[in-house]
Amino acid sequence: MTKVTMTINGKAVSGEVEGRTLLSSFLREDLHLTGTHIGCDTSQCGACVVHVDGKAVKSCTMFAAEANGATVATIEGQANEDGSLNVIQAAFQEHHGLQCGFCTPGMVMSAAALLKDNPKPSVSEVREYLEGNICRCTGYHNIVKAIMAASGQDVSAIAAE
Amino acid sequence: MPKDGGIGAPTRRREDVRFLTGTGQYCDDMNMFGQTAAVFARSTVANGVIKSIDTTAAAAMPGVLAIFTGEDFVDVGGNPAGWLINSRDGEPMKEPKRPVLAHGKVRHVGDAYAAVIAETVEQAKDAVEAIEVDIEELPAIVNMKDALSSTNYVHDEIGTNQCFDWGWIEDNRAATDAAIKGAHHVTTLELVNNRLVPNAMEPRCSMAQYNRANDEYTLHTTSQNPHLTRLLISAFVLGIPENKLTVIAPDVGGGFGSKIYHYGEEALVLAAAKKLGRPVKWTADRTEAFLTDAHGRDHVTKIELALDEEGNFLAFRTETLANVGAYLSNFATATPTFLHGTLMAGNYTVPNVYVNVKAVFTNTAPVDAYRGAGRPEATFSLERVIDKAAREIGMDPIALRRKNFIKPDQYPFASAAGLEYDSGNYDALMDQMEKVADVAGFEARRKESEKKGKLRGFGVNAYIEACGIAPSNLVGVLGSRVGLYDAATVRVNATGNLSVMVGAHSHGQGHETAFPQVVAEMLGIDPQSIDIVHGDTSKIPFGMGTYGSRSLAVCGSAVVRATEKIINKAKKIAAHMLEASDGDIELKDGVFSVAGTDKSVTFGEVALKAYIPHEFPLEDIEPGLEETAFYDPANFTYPSGAYCCEVEVDPDTGKVTVESMTAVDDFGNVINPMIVTGQVHGGLGQGIGQALLENTTYDENGQLLSASYMDYVMPRADDVPFYGVDHSKGTACTHNPLGVKGCGEAGAIGSPPTVVNAVIDALQSGGKNVTHIDMPMTPHRVWSAMQNV
Amino acid sequence: MYAFDIERPATLAEAVAALSNEDAQALGGGQTLIPTLKQRLASPEKLISLTGVAEMKGISSSGGVLTIGGGVTHGEVASDGSYKALSDLASNIGDPAVRNRGTIGGSVANNDPSACYPAAALASGATIVTNAREIAADDFFVGMFETALDEGEIVTAVKFPIPEKANYQKFVQPASRFALVGVFVAKTADGVRVAVTGASNEGVHRWSAAEEALSKDFSAKALDGLSVSADDLIADLHGSAEYRAHLVAVMTKRAVEAAA
Incomplete structure (x- = not known):
């Protein structure tokens, strides 16, 4: 067992992990941050996306020991300080960008990473960026629309309800 | 009127907040004190005789608490088929036992023959590897045609690989044959409706707990219908009394059909929890999901369409082989029959329809209902052969469909496939589709595509489906072994807020938002004061769950009926409070008043009075304000639609891109248009996936080659366009109180033939006389088709 | 695990x-x-x-050669831009989250027959630098999942001579998003090199006939009539060997057009 220390959603945390403990397992099982989901075994679905040192990564494809000393952000830390939904979360709700909610944490975390690097993405940039996030419910329409809206761009031309 | 968001309002979903903040509680997010882990030993061969299983070494490994094999379950029941189909000769279908764990034989890759319970998942996996199993591999039965002529059987005890040979409607057979024989033109098409893996993003998970003190079990499980799961476990599999078993389906990450069914893993964790006296949890990994979730579709069909000289449809005749996989899943026999054959008249006045379906056992995962369930298969066959016929007789595909549409003045319409359609207006849908999609501008867009070196195609489709599953009287006659009503309890609390317990289960459909809109509209109160309770058999009277686009049409109707009862009783209480007669009480905007006076009490005051019944006329009115209703529909509902899409084909690579997809649907009345639109989007994404991407592939040995996201092509954001969705032309359902029809499956039903028709059009426009390509139309397949003409 | x-x-x-x-x-x-x-x-x-090894980080350019540390992520290469065709290639590997973890050293050492980087390294005439030696790309990629690396040898950097013109065309395997066929074309003063990934059971390889034709005339037209044999090409549920052979020609033409 190895001791790891990291900052998660602004809080210092530490724990004992095995070499094989994935970051996702550490988050879910040791820290009970179960908003990070596991939807596949091959690093494709993206339900587990978190930020490590500001970059989107698949927490199911990184060992907890490798995040030692890192700053980690998960879905649980995304809301505004007063608990209200942040701009991206609010846009997902406003534009119905989620249904069953299982892929949603990864989608929100990927969207946040995208908008940090590319504050005004085009529709095709959004679609390409989501290559590693699979959603089975929405057909992606409203996810893309929500991210465009969260970036402050006019989405009124995109078909709505 | 409700303050914000009654019927028809695009109310934002309240459940979103927990999902967006990571506080949803899916099954695998929960852990219990003393919890242990179950891992299954699964067959790596498709067909084999289990010669021996030696668990001695595995049992001695660190952390191992118990090991189960098929031997442990020989005395309990099998997981049953919920629908009895009789063959054309009157013989009942073959129903081989589906055990909790394989016993004697393994019948598909992934078939579980043992389970290890250990302190941790990794310890259990270590022990699974240490189980010494001797399986004598037999040739795999994969291809359906071969299976029917083989003497190598998936189930030796039934002596055939044919489950049934069903004719619908057998009495129409001769007339259909005659119509085809004498027709001016007959179009024939052989096609495959490709097998799909549902791929809800949340893998299945089941966690059982046993309370020795009162002999009670609790099962948390990823289910679309916890009551049905409880019923199956209690009545058929383990025999646990229903009143000793609570089944809870918490937040569930999508279902699409795959979580309707009871699976052996649920029974295993329950049995293990009792044996160990500790909670037992199993969570599937994605590979297990691919290997063991019930798959969808997998039909091989020959369809013929007979036409007269004017293009009037005279008959449809189909012969279908339907794969049911290695075991009968709970609705496997209903899907290719009564959810498919009954829709084979489509939206058309065709007088003759005959459908023959042979269901076939193979050494593959069980096949059952997947989003649309039988109706996509019907629509695909019809709309592909109609498109081919239009080309053959030189008629515009839209005009040919319009010529044969049932007209608005013909309802109720008795279809040649045995259903009575209650309402619809297919021409209006087609008009709207042509407008929304700017069909008139297509040729100009085709020229633009040509300039880029791309072949552009236009495809159209009209569909009808039978939803609101289902009228129990009717389905009982047709072989259903369950009733398909639903139930709701409306509980008005003393402080005036409401808990509404519903038998439907929401795993993405937004019931927690939409159902309160209905109740709020009826009571004239704030929907925020109404909470929906679902997914827990200990809290909800009963329910048949969510599938078949039934939640609103059936369970929503139960909610309406229960709310009507609440209003009736509340009026009595109000009448008492206002010293008036019941008949003079009016309810408006949440206030009960005496007609023609200024005397009134609010809904909240009535609620309080119901629970503090001082000076109450107890001989006339019981205290409390809680009502339950069971609703059994009078008929199916019949959503319909007109879809079109435009594709571009890269002639160099065969790659197809969907440039636009337009869905105009008749869902009857709409409660929350935002949610309805989202449901259509999801179905369209899955339909495009079926048409172009999703490639379930078993090799000749029964190995699933597409068993992970490395090979099974899930639609991604860059595979699909923005969709044009319109449901403004609805015609109300005539037989349920909300006039609703159901919207959950439409997109997945209407879109696959639309895409295929468009690709064929694109290739034809490029001078390639390709008449059909099987789905998924991968670049390789499209390119190959172009080479072969 | x-x-x-x-x-x-x-x-x-x-x-x-x-x-x-x-x-x-x-x-x-x-x-x-x-x-x-x-x-x-x-x-x-x-x-x-290896993610903490300081010597394996960083990208530097000198004398027309781009040196990329073995621990540099695909995302970092994508945003570097000094060898555009290479950055473009990196920006299409996997997905953004994968690109933030996956490294060039790991990719070339693994030599997946459908990976993108081996095509770039081979076509560019790159040199694979290890803790022990430098190996020319032509000698490094031995076969499917096989390289010239010894046990315990680490790819510490890859040195890319930046060509005059270059482009990578990837036809994706739609599930894994690896290359069903990928072709990297690089034109230098010494001629043209064409490397193909995704297609062959032997792993990444050069297409010499195309190189010869393009060295004489760097235009898509120069490829007319050239085709590769489907023998020994990969056939799987995503495409037959014949289809892959066809795609090699199509992708090569497109790469030349895009590079020119």
Whole structure:
């Protein structure tokens, strides 16, 4: 067992992990941050996306020991300080960008990473960026629309309800 | 009127907040004190005789608490088929036992023959590897045609690989044959409706707990219908009394059909929890999901369409082989029959329809209902052969469909496939589709595509489906072994807020938002004061769950009926409070008043009075304000639609891109248009996936080659366009109180033939006389088709 | 996963020392190795994570040669831009989250027959730098999942001579998003090199007939009539050998058009 220390959603945390403990397992099982989901075994679905040192990564494809000393952000830390939904979360709700909610944490975390690097993405940039996030419910329409809206761009031309 | 968001309002979903903040509680997010882990030993061969299983070494490994094999379950029941189909000769279908764990034989890759319970998942996996199993591999039965002529059987005890040979409607057979024989033109098409893996993003998970003190079990499980799961476990599999078993389906990450069914893993964790006296949890990994979730579709069909000289449809005749996989899943026999054959008249006045379906056992995962369930298969066959016929007789595909549409003045319409359609207006849908999609501008867009070196195609489709599953009287006659009503309890609390317990289960459909809109509209109160309770058999009277686009049409109707009862009783209480007669009480905007006076009490005051019944006329009115209703529909509902899409084909690579997809649907009345639109989007994404991407592939040995996201092509954001969705032309359902029809499956039903028709059009426009390509139309397949003409 | 220990050396020397243990295995970004471990298809006793090795980080350019540390992620290469065709290639590997972890060293050392980087390295005439030696790309990629690396040898950098013109065209395998066929074309003063990935059971390889034709005339037209044999090409559920052979020609033409 190895001791790891990291900052998660602004809080210092530490724990004992095995070499094989994935970051996702550490988050879910040791820290009970179960908003990070596991939807596949091959690093494709993206339900587990978190930020490590500001970059989107698949927490199911990184060992907890490798995040030692890192700053980690998960879905649980995304809301505004007063608990209200942040701009991206609010846009997902406003534009119905989620249904069953299982892929949603990864989608929100990927969207946040995208908008940090590319504050005004085009529709095709959004679609390409989501290559590693699979959603089975929405057909992606409203996810893309929500991210465009969260970036402050006019989405009124995109078909709505 | 409700303050914000009654019927028809695009109310934002309240459940979103927990999902967006990571506080949803899916099954695998929960852990219990003393919890242990179950891992299954699964067959790596498709067909084999289990010669021996030696668990001695595995049992001695660190952390191992118990090991189960098929031997442990020989005395309990099998997981049953919920629908009895009789063959054309009157013989009942073959129903081989589906055990909790394989016993004697393994019948598909992934078939579980043992389970290890250990302190941790990794310890259990270590022990699974240490189980010494001797399986004598037999040739795999994969291809359906071969299976029917083989003497190598998936189930030796039934002596055939044919489950049934069903004719619908057998009495129409001769007339259909005659119509085809004498027709001016007959179009024939052989096609495959490709097998799909549902791929809800949340893998299945089941966690059982046993309370020795009162002999009670609790099962948390990823289910679309916890009551049905409880019923199956209690009545058929383990025999646990229903009143000793609570089944809870918490937040569930999508279902699409795959979580309707009871699976052996649920029974295993329950049995293990009792044996160990500790909670037992199993969570599937994605590979297990691919290997063991019930798959969808997998039909091989020959369809013929007979036409007269004017293009009037005279008959449809189909012969279908339907794969049911290695075991009968709970609705496997209903899907290719009564959810498919009954829709084979489509939206058309065709007088003759005959459908023959042979269901076939193979050494593959069980096949059952997947989003649309039988109706996509019907629509695909019809709309592909109609498109081919239009080309053959030189008629515009839209005009040919319009010529044969049932007209608005013909309802109720008795279809040649045995259903009575209650309402619809297919021409209006087609008009709207042509407008929304700017069909008139297509040729100009085709020229633009040509300039880029791309072949552009236009495809159209009209569909009808039978939803609101289902009228129990009717389905009982047709072989259903369950009733398909639903139930709701409306509980008005003393402080005036409401808990509404519903038998439907929401795993993405937004019931927690939409159902309160209905109740709020009826009571004239704030929907925020109404909470929906679902997914827990200990809290909800009963329910048949969510599938078949039934939640609103059936369970929503139960909610309406229960709310009507609440209003009736509340009026009595109000009448008492206002010293008036019941008949003079009016309810408006949440206030009960005496007609023609200024005397009134609010809904909240009535609620309080119901629970503090001082000076109450107890001989006339019981205290409390809680009502339950069971609703059994009078008929199916019949959503319909007109879809079109435009594709571009890269002639160099065969790659197809969907440039636009337009869905105009008749869902009857709409409660929350935002949610309805989202449901259509999801179905369209899955339909495009079926048409172009999703490639379930078993090799000749029964190995699933597409068993992970490395090979099974899930639609991604860059595979699909923005969709044009319109449901403004609805015609109300005539037989349920909300006039609703159901919207959950439409997109997945209407879109696959639309895409295929468009690709064929694109290739034809490029001078390639390709008449059909099987789905998924991968670049390789499209390119190959172009080479072969 | 089977149990193992994990070490995170901070220097190359420590990493090399750690990997001298025969039960130890190097861990780059882990985007291939971790899914493999999850399936219990590998059972190392110890993983040596290279992500903390300072010497393997960084991208530098000098004398027309771009040197990329073995620990540099695909995302970092994508945003570098000094060798545009290479950055474009990197920006289409996997998905953004994979690109933030996966490294060039890990990719070339793994030599997946459908990976993108091997095509770039081979077509560019890159040099693979290890802790022990420098190996020309022509000698490095031996076959499917096989390289010239010895046990415990670490790819510390890849040196790319920046060509006059270059382009990579990838026809994706739509599930994995690896290359069903990928073709990298690079034109230098010495001629044209064409490397093909995704297509062959032998792994990444050069298409000499195309190189010859393009060295004479760097235009898509020069490829007219050229085709590759489907023999020994990969056939799977995503495409036959014939289809892949066809795609090699199409992608090569497109790469030339895009590069020219």
